[in-house]
Amino acid sequence: MQASPCLSRPSFRLSAIATALALAAGVSTSALAADNGKYRIGIVTFLSGAAAGPFGVPAANAAKLAVEALNAGKLPAPYGKKGINGIEIETVIIDEAGGATKQTEEFRNLVQRQKVDAVIGYISSGDCIAIAPAVEELGVPTIFFDCGTSKVFETVKNPKFLFRTGLDAVVDNVAAARYIAETRPNVKTVASIQQNYAWGQDSWNDFNLALKQIKPETKVVSEQWPKLGQGQYGAEISAISVSNPDLIHSSFWGGDMEALMLQGGARGLFDKSVAVLTAGETGIEHFKANVPNGTVLGGRGPFGVFAPKNALNDWFRPAFTAQFKEPPTYPAYKMVQAILGLKAAAEKTAKVGAMPTAENIVQGLAGLTFEAPSGTVHMSRSKGHQAVQSVSFGEYQFDAKTGKASVTKVKTYAGECLMPPDGSNPADWIKAGFPGAKCS
């Protein structure tokens, strides 16, 4: 038994040397790849963990689909030109799992070793806040495509390289409050169940403030704060049941959202109370008969089933469904939106056929208005670095005969009606009665 460690030493050395060589080879390949005449985009999204299934993988799939189509020049106008400004695109896709510290290192790796020309990524709000300063420090155009925290442009007050082509969570919840006030005027009592971390806490604060502003007579009867990924909600469902709310607000997502609806449905929680799920659109293909018709769903913008009919959506939705056997949900739409924003910015400012520089992207994207499968996107907040779009809510409808789910009674609210003006604190803006909001 003593011999084996000694015998293993040469092979250990061998594998250590092999690993070092492989790493060195990886670095040199990366350096070469950066000079291969292609436009290199780092894509960061969850490929593992609980957020991979509902968000990360659909977004990664959408990136692959969009880049392939762009390189083949198969997209409808105004994106018919191949690649980005005629330059072929290549992607480096990395996993967002591991937390903010790891992601900050990974971001530096993407920029300094993988030599990417731009980065599109980040679903987690914590990752976005951690990476935002590094974006400005390293000077690489970076688009946050999904994270919902309203603190991104509080962290970086004068952004140059940092952009967000998606909306923040404030607009979701202001829109949800407006939808409830219009469609459920008799709601008097509200319960809340949120995952106990920044996303859940901010979502509930924004919704609660907005609803009280719009319908001051509403009363909160229960607030539940289960752990992210808990999966078992028996006690929370009981606590909400005994409080008899008219409305149950939740920003749950992924498996937690589906488990809550399964368990609550089986216990009759939604027989008397209507649920509003601000991220519900991602579950629409999985809910089936487990979620009662009339449940209010949001799609964090005009995405997924809420997307309008236009040439880009006519291409994207069928192409994604054909390739991945499931219709695209909002993370997929938001990823394509970010890629198209990057392309539109490059082609606005770079010389025809030239490799777009960081300056080209920064100048082109700030304040840009561009088209996406979700409609027109205006980069008009936070000095032209934050997108403004409409937000839609609707009611879930499942047809047991066809097995198809859809949304009805859809209402769409303009971004200008939901977003605070630049420089104002969202909570203060809501408490002040939404000054400057332009609602039709």
Add this chain to the structure above:
Amino acid sequence: MSSFFAILIDGAIYASWLFLVAAGLTIIYGVMRVLNMAHGSFYAIGAYSAASLVGWYFSGEHGNPYWSFLLLIGCALVAGAIVGIIIEQGLLRFLHGRDEILMVIVTYALLLILEDVTKLVWGVDPYFAYQPYRLLGQTAVGGSLRFANYDLVLIAVSVLVGLAAWFVLNRTNKGRLLRAVIHDREIAVAMGVNVNAMFAATFAIGSVLGALAGALTAPAISVTPGIGVEVIVLAFAVVVVGGLGSIGGAAAGAILVGLSRSFAVHVAPEFELFVIYGVMFLVLAIRPQGLFGQTLARRI
């Protein structure tokens, strides 16, 4: 009044689930002195197997829907036993008697590997086996409070598992041999007990219990990547509170944690996150070996 009943029933349901999850972990530790981090993976494999099989059963022309309960239990037995035997015979038997810390690291590596294996086999999309959960209907307790009968049945299953473990350990010859191994492995070997066979059987039983917990939970949840990691932390909290290696301790730990959490959810929901670890802290501060754990003299 309905809140009082809700706290009791919710606490009992959660405790029964915790016990199912923790039972296999504590049995393996009690016999083998292996704090098995990969137990969460057995739970995940049980849940995925059940969701796949039940999903398949209900997707086609099926017979009596109640057969799906047998499928849940059957797939847990098969999947848990296969995975457990492969891991014990393929890896752990070469490490018997090694330091407990080393075994934590080895089984943690196993957890990470099995997490990726489940992703390779089942992908990252959610799986559902919701039909059995609704099949048994609901029971009303008071005005607006209703419970899924499936959850109430889970309490009975958990009690049965606990009684079966007690019976096997205390009333059968194999159980007595196992207790001899738990009490003193060296003396048991000297008396002719085949300890290696005992270890293999124990690990298989532990992994079957982990898979059973996953399979019975699958109908109430969306089976997604990462569920095993979430569960293992809770299972550790329960067995540490009860005392490592004690079935009775796992039951007591599950009841204490279940009721405390239920009380927190109903009375002070902002403390829900804290309460499980608060209970663990209090118990360990008073009895560092856990409620039913024994203080052992260290051998030098």
